[in-house]
Amino acid sequence: MMRKGIVLGLTAAMVLSLTACGGGKTETTKAQEETSGGKSSFSVAMITDTGGINDQSFNQSAWEGLTELKNKTGAEVNYIESKQASDFVTNLERLGDSGANLLWGVGYACADAVLEAAGSNPDIQYAIIDNAYENTPSNVTGVMFRAQEPSFLVGYVAGRTTQTGKVGFVGGISSGLIDQFQYGFEAGVKYAAKELGKDIDISVQYAESFSDAAKGKAIAARMYSDGCDVIYHAAGGTGTGVIEAAKEADKWVIGVDRDQAYLAPENVLTSALKLVGKAVQEVSEEAMNGKEIGGQTLTFGLQEDCVGIPEEHGNMAEGVYEDTLKVKDKIKNGELTPPTTKEEYEAFIAK
Amino acid sequence: MDKAIKILKKPLTMTLIAVFFGFIVAGIILAAAGYPPVHSLSVLFDGVFSSPKHISNVIIKSTPIILTGIGVAFAFKTGLFNIGAEGQFIMGCVASTVVGILFDFPPVIQIPLVVLAGVAAGALYGGIAGFLKAKFGIHEVLTSIMLNWIALYFSNYICTLNRFHKPDTIGTYPINRSGYTMILGNYKTTEAGKAALAQNEFLRSTVLKTDVNVGIIIAVILAVFIWFLLYKTAKGFELRAVGFNKSAAEFSGIYVNKNILHSMLISGAICGLAASLYITGNSPHGIATLAAFENTGFNGLSVCLIAASSPIGCIFAGLLFGGLIYGGQSLQYEVGAPSEIINIVIGVIVFFVALTRIIPPLVDRFSKGGKKHA
Structure with missing residues (x-):
């Protein structure tokens, strides 16, 4: 009886913990439609911070920007959600492996991870929202807003x-x-x-x-x-x-x-x-058109219609x-x- | 026939069958949600096995949940349900981070110091629930659920202190480098190390690009040690006796309350160890403000369940769970399934493992029924 109770408890706890994982998200977005139409050689991907893709805030906005980019230019876009801070580097590496040309870290929480990934993958371009580095590596772009x-x-x-x-x-x-x-x-x-x-x-x-x-x-x-x-x-x-x-x-x-x-x-x-998505889209498009965007911090404000x-x-x-x-x-x-x-x-x- | 029944009744076979059925149902769910099931599952497996880097990452991801799994399993053997593993893990993280930032000794002293701090914090935190249970009979599930929340907010409080808070981030500074436990951790940040490791493709992807660390080795050693402690020592016998039947244990002269306290102390210590190895071995090597539980401890409960509370089994169950979590992410970016679907898939598999307990009675009924008609 005791054991049965414990087993029940365990199962209940499991269910709890699993629902806790998905807590706070109600919508389900389709991450990416079939990549059949309009094959493009340029691929852009992003990692969310721990807020997840449906955070009603900058992660969602950034993803909307990428979706827009895909509709406009046919670029391949993709994302991975990060569940905890230790996921950042792993997720960036993962997207790097899948052949992305430009990788976005959304939110300053990812700052160190982006720097680390950029260090070990000099041939991939990185960009980060809401962070300006003191010494920006040549393959990293900081994107700031004049909030x-x-x-x-x-x-x-x-x-x-x-x-x-x-x-x-x-x-x-x-x-x-x-x-x-x-x-x-x-x-x-x-x-x-x-x-x-x-x-x-x-x-x-x-x-x-x-x-x-x-x-x-x-x-x-x-x-x-x-x-x-x-x-x-x-x-x-x-x-x-x-x-x-x-x-x-x-x-x-x-x-x-x-x-x-x-x-x-x-x-x-x-x-x-603060239109994160717009900035994400614009910077990605510039990178796509072969413009050198790395090694600097770009700021967006009223002038750029991004706030x-x-x-x-x-x-x-x-x-x-x-x-x-x-x-x-x-x-x-x-x-x-x-x-x-x-x-x-x-x-x-x-x- | 008898042999087949015997094999079927083995816990290992039952678990494997459950995992297999779990994957089938997961496939059905994927299909129902509009994702091609076979392709999706093959993406999941590819996400784990297709490169040495993935395998390396799965091991890294699994290490803390193997350890929390062992911690939960240990308490479970004494009849205690340590749902506080999450809180003990968080407190371990806090203690390791604080000590790792405040002190900066050479690695030979620093690493043991940071690890011990985590272990001690986890043990004390588990001990609180154990003490309350032993002394006042308050159920450990209630106290430890509350303690989990206290740990969460305490951790967030530490993140706000000026001494620890890294400006313009949501977390603390990383611990001092001397406390890092990655394999070749310092070597791979040097230019020479990068160049040397980059030459070998296997090393490049497993060591250079991941936080591969010593944690898994310690987890395996610990699993064997805990197994030995539980099954080959007098203390282990006492602990298990309390778990089997408290009254009988007491009647035969075992101090039940003392063993409850010890069990929670050790269980908490193992969760604390998981935390300190996580802090020392994984970037960002510090704690961040938590919005919700990160589930390292709760996943330990699932691991313990899959492993049927066997410490050795926790190694494999932890790897399975870690593989599902890590491989599940490739479902997100290759098939486009939202992360909720991945959680459902994981949940179904664990659920089926929990159901294995109905297999032995079914097998019994089947074989008895067969004999009657023979």
């Missing part, structure tokens, strides 16, 4: 929208990357405050996680009850909790990376877009969207330079 630019825009929108004079920022794990979002946003808010001639408070808090929705929700709920009426998040999966809290408190929230309006159509004011805010602006007050577009033009033509670090931010508001 401060859309963050500045949404900051401006937040500043124009807030009634209470208090807005919030929820970050994932503090890093140079998320600093771009934070200081860009803060500068945007202050810019709007200056324009309106009033003071706007910004509370900033980090969740120390990109995946803890419960924590994101708790932080946001606290901010809302402290009087914030607009919160911007740059926290990946943690941010879904922030949006959840906005729904419950019926306050404004600003999405990130993709247009997150579908998560809470009534409460998402706007989103700071921005969605056109949909039904939740914004009259005129705010139009004014935001003016700010956008100022950034584009260099009149305004949104800050990316604390020092730059302090210099910016001192002006």
